[in-house]
Amino acid sequence: VAFCIHNIAYQGRFAFADFSLLNLPEEFKSSFDFIDGYDKPVKGRKINWMKAGILESDKLLTV
Template sequence: VKVGDSIEIVRFFHCYKRGVDRVFVDHPMFLEKVWGKTGSKIYGPKAGKDYLDNELRFSLLCQAALEAPRVLNLNCSKYFSGPYGENVLFIANDWHTALIPCYLKSMYQSRGIYLNAKVAFCIHNIAYQGRFAFSDFPLLNLPDEFRGSFDFIDG
């Protein structure tokens, strides 16, 4: 996955439960700052203060989510086998995954991949919109058409 100028390798963990594939993405960028269950916050060192690399961390998550159905042998049902292919629904929850539709359109559908894929975008808390400095936009590796306001939720 390309994050800023570097290529990052992610690991996927998968389980199949009650007819649903559940995929978890692992990378040191997600947890290197978070110790224990309450030792520090996921989004910042304390409430109201974000980590300076949140846009990179959640960009990585979004891109990894889009790659998972392409590289994992999902759908462990006894009636089906193999990857899902094009027929995928991505559920993006809040600003953290709001770049999924942007990456889907610019990196995949523009190249004829995931043409049938859909995204359901759910907003849990409209107060948090994932706002970042315009100067950080190039780190996301998105076309300028998405530069609008650089709120992840505007994706």
């Protein structure tokens, strides 16, 4: 599976509590788990589609 990043600004960040709405196995939870780089995270833990795509893909492409 190849994952292509066109614009890193659009990462698909959502509240971590919404993970169950994705209907994905629990084993993928850590791939989506994301805390932003601020000293005090903005609105706590999140899921991040881009992080999961990078971790779970076989190849990474950028444009």
